[in-house]
Amino acid sequence: MANPMSTATGAQRILIIEDEPDITEVLKYNLEKNHYQVATAGTGEDGLAAARDTLPDLVLLDLMLPGIDGLEVCRKIREDPRTRDLLVIMLTAKGTEADVVVGLTLGADDYIVKPFSTSELMARIKAVLRRAEPREGDSDDEAIKVGPLAIDLRKHEVRVDGKPIELTLSEFKLLSFLIKKKGRVFTRDQLLDAVVGPDVFVTARNIDVHVAALRKKLGKYGSWIVTVRGVGYRFEEV
Ligand code: CA
Numbered sequence: 395m396a397n398p399m400s401t402a403t404g405a406q407r408i409l410i411i412e413d414e415p416d417i418t419e420v421l422k423y424n425l426e427k428n429h430y431q432v433a434t435a436g437t438g439e440d441g442l443a444a445a446r447d448t449l450p451d452l453v454l455l456d457l458m459l460p461g462i463d464g465l466e467v468c469r470k471i472r473e474d475p476r477t478r479d480l481l482v483i484m485l486t487a488k489g490t491e492a493d494v495v496v497g498l499t500l501g502a503d504d505y506i507v508k509p510f511s512t513s514e515l516m517a518r519i520k521a522v523l524r525r526a527e528p529r530e531g532d533s534d535d536e537a538i539k540v541g542p543l544a545i546d547l548r549k550h551e552v553r554v555d556g557k558p559i560e561l562t563l564s565e566f567k568l569l570s571f572l573i574k575k576k577g578r579v580f581t582r583d584q585l586l587d588a589v590v591g592p593d594v595f596v597t598a599r600n601i602d603v604h605v606a607a608l609r610k611k612l613g614k615y616g617s618w619i620v621t622v623r624g625v626g627y628r629f630e631e632v
Pocket of ligand 1 (some may be wrong): 412413414456457458459
């Protein structure tokens with residue numbers, strides 16, 4: 395159903411792919427109230443077609459869909475050069491961490507677990523849109539500063555409250571990777587790829603060892619490397 399919306403404002407456009415009409419309705423209502431322009435699709439097939447045709451700023455993708463499911467939709471979005479860079483937030487149910495891990499590996503930008511509050515959803519959407527603004531991955535900044543943490547990427551130096559701390563190369567890579575992508579959840583396999591490369595045979599649990607060591611060295615800021623149960627880790631100032 396076409397939905398007349400103010401196009402003059404240049405509102406950001408969100409595509410909801412969700413088969414449950416009640417949820418779609420609530421999402422749409424709240425997103426529009428927050429000045430987003432919303433389109434909806436009730437199946438994976440329709441959602442994919444809409445994503446290709448309209449190239450929305452962000453896709454809210456339910457994982458449990460009839461026909462092709464959300465993971466397959468995510469895979470296809472990432473495969474198609476036209477839609478490859480679309481932002482995707484997965485909507486998942488409690489107890490589906492395995493799907494979340496697959497989804498993140500397929501390139502979803504974030505996920506949110508049902509049932510969620512409107513404020514939680516809005517915060518997540520804003521965070522993902524904001525992260526996308528300066529293009530990720532091509533920053534050649536030499537220094538990153540997050541509160542009391544300062545990282546000199548060229549010198550491989552980390553300071554906490556102005557004092558240098560000794561990190562191994564893996565710990566340094568892990569910390570700078572997580573901080574550069576602050577707020578985003580990564581699976582252990584994704585972190586391993588980032589830290590040691592995809593061709594090295596170490597188990598994903600090695601990441602836990604690095605994280606434990608890193609947290610210890612970061613002292614009271616160690617808790618900023620947040621464990622996301624059943625999924626992986628994210629960096630967040632908490
Ligand atoms: Ca569903």
